[in-house]
Every structure is written in structure tokens, then in C-alpha cells.
Amino acid sequence: MRMKRLAAVAAVAVLALGVAACGSESETPGTPSGESPLVGKATAGTLKFGVKADQPGLGLQTGSTYEGFDIEIAKIIAKGLGGDPAKNTYVTTVSANREPFIQSGQVDIVVATYTINDDRKKKVNFAGPYYTAGQDLLVPTASAITGPDDLAGKKVCSVAGSTPAKRIKEKYPQAQLQEFDAYSKCVEALANGTVDAVTTDDIILAGYASQAQYAGKFKVVGKPFSSEPYGIGLKLEDKAGCTKINDILKASVADGSYKAAWDATLGKSGTPAPTLDVSKLTNCPA
Amino acid sequence: MDVFSDPANLQLYIDGFLMILKLTGASSLLALVLGLLLAACRVAPVPVLRAFGAGWVHLFRNTPLTLVILFCYFGLYSAVGVEFSEDIHVNNYWLAVVGLSAYTAAFVCEAIRSGINTVPLGQAEAARALGLTFTQNLRLIILPQAMRSVVAPLGSILIALTKNATIAGVIGVAEASNAMKGLIEARGDQTIAIFLVFALTFVALLVPVGYGFTALANRLMVRR
Numbered sequence: 001m002r003m004k005r006l007a008a009v010a011a012v013a014v015l016a017l018g019v020a021a022c023g024s025e026s027e028t029p030g031t032p033s034g035e036s037p038l039v040g041k042a043t044a045g046t047l048k049f050g051v052k053a054d055q056p057g058l059g060l061q062t063g064s065t066y067e068g069f070d071i072e073i074a075k076i077i078a079k080g081l082g083g084d085p086a087k088n089t090y091v092t093t094v095s096a097n098r099e100p101f102i103q104s105g106q107v108d109i110v111v112a113t114y115t116i117n118d119d120r121k122k123k124v125n126f127a128g129p130y131y132t133a134g135q136d137l138l139v140p141t142a143s144a145i146t147g148p149d150d151l152a153g154k155k156v157c158s159v160a161g162s163t164p165a166k167r168i169k170e171k172y173p174q175a176q177l178q179e180f181d182a183y184s185k186c187v188e189a190l191a192n193g194t195v196d197a198v199t200t201d202d203i204i205l206a207g208y209a210s211q212a213q214y215a216g217k218f219k220v221v222g223k224p225f226s227s228e229p230y231g232i233g234l235k236l237e238d239k240a241g242c243t244k245i246n247d248i249l250k251a252s253v254a255d256g257s258y259k260a261a262w263d264a265t266l267g268k269s270g271t272p273a274p275t276l277d278v279s280k281l282t283n284c285p286a
Numbered sequence: 287m288d289v290f291s292d293p294a295n296l297q298l299y300i301d302g303f304l305m306i307l308k309l310t311g312a313s314s315l316l317a318l319v320l321g322l323l324l325a326a327c328r329v330a331p332v333p334v335l336r337a338f339g340a341g342w343v344h345l346f347r348n349t350p351l352t353l354v355i356l357f358c359y360f361g362l363y364s365a366v367g368v369e370f371s372e373d374i375h376v377n378n379y380w381l382a383v384v385g386l387s388a389y390t391a392a393f394v395c396e397a398i399r400s401g402i403n404t405v406p407l408g409q410a411e412a413a414r415a416l417g418l419t420f421t422q423n424l425r426l427i428i429l430p431q432a433m434r435s436v437v438a439p440l441g442s443i444l445i446a447l448t449k450n451a452t453i454a455g456v457i458g459v460a461e462a463s464n465a466m467k468g469l470i471e472a473r474g475d476q477t478i479a480i481f482l483v484f485a486l487t488f489v490a491l492l493v494p495v496g497y498g499f500t501a502l503a504n505r506l507m508v509r510r
Contacts, residue, residue: 096470100477123475155374160455161467176374179458194364 036241038234041108042083049074050093050107050233054182057207057266058113066090068207070111072261073130077109077232080248095162099123102233109245110233113204115163116283125238126231126283127245130258131274134224135164136202138190138209140217145197147223151175154196157186164200167226183208191217201228206271231283242284250278289473289480302465303487309382309451309461314444316387321394322429328399331420339395346392351453355385359457375460382454390447397439401432406510434506441499445492462487 041047051070052059059070075085091107098114101107102124113133116126137156139145145154152174158165160179168177178195180186186198187208198205202224209218234241252258253276262273290296327339346354358381362368370380405428413427452463466484470477 096467096477099475119473119475160458160464161469161471163471166468166472177458178374178378179455179460179464181456188360189364192360192364194360 036238036244038108038238038241038244039081042078042081045084045087046089047078047081047083047087047109048089048091048107049078050098050101050110050112051090052094052112053092054184055113055204055207056211057268058204059111060207061092067265069131069203069261069265070113072265073232074109074111076252076257076261077111077245077248080251081244095159098233102235105235108234112233113201114231114233115228116231120233121283123236124233125236125242125285126233127242128231128249128281128283129229130232130249130276131203131230133201133203133228133230135167135199135226135228136205136224137221138187138198138205138218139196139221140190140193141219143196143219145221147221148172148175148199148225151197155194156197156199157189157195158199159183159186162200163228164226168199171225187214187218203266206266210266210268229280239285246281246284249276249281253278289469289476290483295469295472298465298468299462299483301460302462303491305379305454305459305461306448306451309379309386309454309459310444310448312383313386313390313451314447316383317390317394317443317447318440320387320391321398324391324395325398325402326424328395329402329424343392343395346389347396349389351385351389351450352456354389355382355453355456358382358385374458378454378457378459382451382457382459386447386450386454390443390450393443393446394440397436397443398429398432400439401434401436402428404435405431431508434508437506438499438503441496441503444499445495448492448495449488 038047049071051066051068051074053061053066055068058068059066060068071090074088074090078085078088091101093101093107093110093112098110098112099120102110110124111130114120114126115133116129120126137145137148137151145151148168148171151168151172153176155176155178156168156172157178157180158168160181165177165179168175178186178189180189183198183200183204186195189195190198191214198208202220202222205220208214209220232245234245249258252261258276259273267273290299324339324342327335328343330336330339359378362384363377363381368381369377371377409427409431410423413423418426452461455461455464455467458464462484466480469480473480
């Protein structure tokens with residue numbers, strides 16, 4: 001009798017978990033004859049963008065407003081799709097929930113320092129890349145560290161579970177890796193001298209270095225040791241939308257709005273606007 | 287499920303849970319000892335000790351564990367300079383153990399104090415009439431009876447501690463939840479499967495602990 005009851009409880013638990021798992025499966029909305037569903041949403045002003053909320057210069061949430069380069073790119077896309085950028089809704093995403101958010105339709109488009117890679121391409125569609133970042137080091141201005149090879153025995157900080165942290169473990173195992181759950185804690189530890197360097201994509205580091213309270217204290221080493229093409233994530237089925245966004249990006253380079261987006265955000269740290277190579281906008285499946 | 291067929295990922299998963307066990311092992315011993323001392327303080331005839339015990343319990347029982355652990359890193363280590371080891375991983379492990387123990391000791395103390403309250407007052411009075419000192423009274427008469435009645439609550443605290451050990455991840459201890467984050471980042475296409483495996487491993491670890499403590503509590507119960 002006792003066993004039967006246990007078995008029943010176990011069955012219920014498994015069912016509940018099963019249902020929870022189903023909840024996040026994507027409902028595939030039909031893409032009517034070549035037109036992306038994004039265009040309709042843009043016209044109606046209901047586009048939802050997934051962005052980062054804790055990365056200065058890229059996607060930073062202050063109160064209820066978001067600002068940064070990723071946000072400016074989102075505005076360019078909304079405008080290009082025929083919508084009003086002021087009507088964009090921004091939703092905070094973190095690295096771990098970007099694919100589920102796209103699949104379940106909680107957001108329509110993700111512009112959130114989203115590196116294009118093959119595993120992710122199985123789940124979502126990437127337009128872009130709109131920027132190519134590289135892993136770099138942020139160190140105190142007076143530091144003698146000039147590149148990843150100087151890290152032996154040094155304490156270097158990154159976010160737990162992130163790609164930069166993994167790369168340090170694999171390629172530079174002689175460095176002592178301190179992991180936190182957010183880059184802001186790493187920068188805090190760098191400011192009080194507990195760690196010797198912070199590592200992640202150069203563009204993110206530049207954002208922290210340009211924050212007012214750290215002005216003049218840190219420098220980005222400037223020797224990137226990886227290549228991280230940032231893409232714009234959208235639903236796997238939405239091939240038309242992917243091509244459309246690439247066209248919008250091409251147009252934004254031609255009319256200068258891409259450069260304006262950079263100058264208004266990350267450009268403030270003194271880094272000149274990068275040249276977007278439009279010939280590389282080839283991620284969309286044919 | 288093919289995430290775990292990759293030996294590197296499997297190793298990450300195993301290491302994560304071994305770290306949980308190591309954190310729980312050290313912290314539970316320290317918390318038990320510290321909790322006993324605090325409980326003794328809280329029933330002591332010396333007002334300063336009573337105030338110390340009460341202060342500790344109120345401070346740590348009502349502070350989020352994440353804050354306690356972060357304080358161990360940014361306060362104890364960064365600012366005050368308490369360093370257990372040159373090796374960053376060993377150092378972070380012990381900082382986390384300090385935080386977990388200090389926090390859990392508050393709960394252990396309160397459980398033991400409630401156990402002390404189940405011992406009839408006449409026992410303590412009789413012992414005192416026989417000329418036993420406070421410590422003798424506690425050690426020989428009160429605690430042996432009190433501990434028997436708090437086995438089940440201590441089991442619950444141990445279960446909570448095991449799960450709380452995942453919070454050590456905020457200062458970079460490579461425990462299970464950090465391993466899970468790493469796997470999800472690497473294989474975002476299998477989030478649900480990874481999540482289920484980690485959740486069910488915790489359940490599989492802790493269900494026997496719960497049954498074990500219930501059985502032990504029944505055997506040791508003082509029948510009055």
C-alpha cells in the first residue's frame with residue numbers, strides 16, 4: 001500500500017515536470033507566403049526585443065528605460081520593418097534564457113551580445129553579425145599585463161558558465177579563475193584589487209571602462225584572443241525576417257545610422273565606430 | 287540527453303555535485319558544533335552570553351544567505367584580508383564554508399533550544415538540587431534528552447543546507463548550479479533536459495536523507 005502511494009506520487013511528479021517541459025516547446029506560427037510576421041508586429045507597434053540589462057554601453061537598464069548600442073540597433077530594426085521605434089518593448093534576457101525566450105515567443109527579436117554559434121543555430125535563426133567582438137582583458141591602468149599569456153598565477157575574473165570563463169579554463173589553465181554571477185561584481189573586485197584582470201568580450205569591457213565612477217582607473221588591453229560575431233536572434237522558421245533584417249543592417253551602414261548608433265553609445269568611450277562588413281551578412285538560411 | 291554523453295560535461299556534472307557534498311560535509315559539522323555552543327549561550331545564566339547567542343541568531347537567521355556569502359568574499363576576504371589559501375579555489379571554498387556554517391548555526395541553535403524546552407523543568411531543578419553546575423547539568427541531564435527530540439528538525443536543516451550549498455556559486459565555487467549554468471550556456475538547445483537532471487539528482491540525494499532522519503528520530507525519541 002505504502003509503495004503504491006509512493007508510485008502514484010512519483011507518477012504525478014513526473015507528469016507535472018513533463019507538462020512544464022511541454023510549456024516551453026515552441027508553438028510554430030505559420031509564416032504566410034514569404035512575409036515575415038515581424039513586419040505585421042512592427043506596423044502594429046507590438047515588437048518585443050530581448051536585450052541585456054546589466055552591460056553599460058550595450059544594454060543597460062536604468063529604472064524602466066534601456067539604453068546602449070544593442071538598443072539603438074533594435075530601434076534601427078524596428079524602423080526598417082516599418083514600425084515606430086518609440087513603441088518597442090524591451091525585455092531583459094540573460095545568456096541562459098535567450099533561446100527559450102525566442103522559441104516561446106516571449107520576445108520577437110534578441111539583440112543581446114548574442115554570439116552566433118552552431119549549437120545555437122539549431123534553435124534560432126541569426127541575422128547579422130552586426131558587430132564582431134573579441135575576448136579581451138580589463139586591467140588597472142598601471143598593470144603590467146599585456147595579454148592572456150601574462151595571466152599565469154594571476155587572478156582573472158569572469159562570469160560563471162560564460163564562454164569567456166570556459167576559454168580561460170581550457171586555454172590558459174595556469175591563470176586563477178574567479179567566477180561571479182555578474183560582470184559588475186568582477187569589476188568591483190578589480191577596483192578593490194582582489195583580482196588582477198577581468199575578461200570577457202572587448203566591447204563589454206569598454207562599456208565598463210567608460211563608466212563615470214571608474215574613469216581613468218582601468219584600461220582594455222586591446223589584444224583580442226577570440227572572435228565573437230554578434231547576431232540578431234529570431235525564430236528558426238522566420239527566414240524572410242532574417243533576410244529582411246540583414247537588408248536593414250546594410251541600409252543602416254549606407255545611410256550612416258549604424259555609425260550614429262555607435263557614436264551615441266559605445267563611441268563615448270573614445271573608440272571609433274567599427275566598419276560593418278556587409279559582405280559577411282550571410283547567416284540566413286537560404 | 288546527449289549533453290551528458292560528452293565526458294567533459296559529465297565530469298563537470300560529477301564535480302559539481304562532489305563540491306556540494308564537500309561544502310555540506312564541512313559546513314554541517316561546523317554548524318552543529320557552533321549551533322550547540324550558541325544554544326548553550328542562549329540558556330546560560332550569564333546575560334552577556336545570552337545576548338551574544340540571541341544577537342547571532344537574529345542577525346544570521348534574518349539575513350539572505352546570498353548576502354552572507356558575498357560578505358564573506360567582499361568583506362572578510364577583500365576588505366579585512368582573511369585568506370585561507372593562496373589558491374583561489376581553496377580560499378573560496380573555505381569562505382563559503384564559513385558563510386554557510388555561520389548561517390546554518392543560527393537554525394541549529396534554535397532547533398536545539400526548542401529541544402531543551404521539551405525537557406521538563408523538574409529535571410533541571412533536580413539536577414541543580416544535587417549540586418550539578420550549569421555545564422554539568424547541560425552536558426549530563428538536559429542535552430542528551432534535548433538532542434534526541436531534535437533529530438528530525440536537524441534533518442530538515444541538513445537538507446536545507448545541502449540545497450543552500452548551491453549559493454556558494456555566487457563567489458565562484460564550482461558547485462552544481464554553476465556547472466548547470468555552464469552546461470546551459472554551452473548547450474542552450476537542451477536547457478530542460480539539463481535542468482531536470484540536476485533537479486532529480488538533488489531529489490535522489492536528499493530523499494534518503496529525509497527518510498533516514500525520520501527513522502532515526504523514531505528510534506531515539508524520548509517517550510514520556
